[in-house]
Amino acid sequence: MSVKIEKFTISTRGFDDIIDISSKVQGIVSGFNLDNAIVNVFVVASTASIITLEYEPGLVVDLPEVLNTIVPVNRVYEHDKKWHDGNGYSHLRASLLGNSITIPVSFGKLELGNWQQIVLIDFDNKPRIREIVVSATC
Numbered sequence: 001m002s003v004k005i006e007k008f009t010i011s012t013r014g015f016d017d018i019i020d021i022s023s024k025v026q027g028i029v030s031g032f033n034l035d036n037a038i039v040n041v042f043v044v045a046s047t048a049s050i051i052t053l054e055y056e057p058g059l060v061v062d063l064p065e066v067l068n069t070i071v072p073v074n075r076v077y078e079h080d081k082k083w084h085d086g087n088g089y090s091h092l093r094a095s096l097l098g099n100s101i102t103i104p105v106s107f108g109k110l111e112l113g114n115w116q117q118i119v120l121i122d123f124d125n126k127p128r129i130r131e132i133v134v135s136a137t138c
Contacts, residue, residue: 001137001138002137002138003135003136003137004032004034004135004136004138005133005134005135005136006028006031006032006133006134007131007132007133007134008024008028008131008132008134009129009130009131009132010024010120010129010130010132011127011128011129011130012048012120012122012124012127012128012129012130013122013127014122014123014124014125014126014127014128015122015123015124015125016063016064016067016121016122016123017121017122018053018055018060018063018064018119018120018121019119019120019121019122020055020117020118020119021041021050021118021119021120021132022055022110022112022117022118022119024132025039025041025110025118025132025134026109026110028134029105029108029109029110029134029136030108032136033108034105034108034136034138035106035107035108035138036104036105036106036107036138037104037105037136037137037138038102038103038104038105038136038137038138039102039103039104039105039110039134039135039136039137040100040101040102040103040133040134040135040136040137041100041101041103041118041132041133041134042099042100042132042133042134042135043099043100043120043130043131043132043133044130044131044132044133045094045099045122045124045128045130045131046091046094046099047087047090047091047093047094047122047123047124047128048094048099048120048121048122048123048124048128048130049093049094049097049098049099049120049121049123050098050099050100050101050118050119050120050121050132051097051098051101051118051119051121052101052112052116052117052118052119053116053117053119054115054116054117055117055119056115063121067093067096067123070093070096071089071092071093071096072089073089075089077089077092079091085125086125087123087124087125089123090123090124090125091123093121093123094121094123097121101118103118105136120132
């Protein structure tokens, strides 16, 4: 068994910024020259998530609205009382959605559905530069 790893960074606006990274991840996987493998996509952050989503304008609006119902921005969180950074909600949202996904690869291609894209969501309350780690095990 071997593992291949590549990292890249992406600038975000924060505040529920949702960015389609599917083509970047597929490019990295193609560069690994693998037939069949398991790929993990991980964001190195506690206030951001990696998920799959149909990346279309309606869902890009709907997802943050739903998350704001579950974890509202304007609530006082214990995290904020301790650290005074106002981003307690972003840690909780990222915890709910997770910071990585695993995708099978067949004949060098990510096994994603027609309406399934890999997205980075930055929940923090300011712009960030996020590091993404793509690892393949075969």
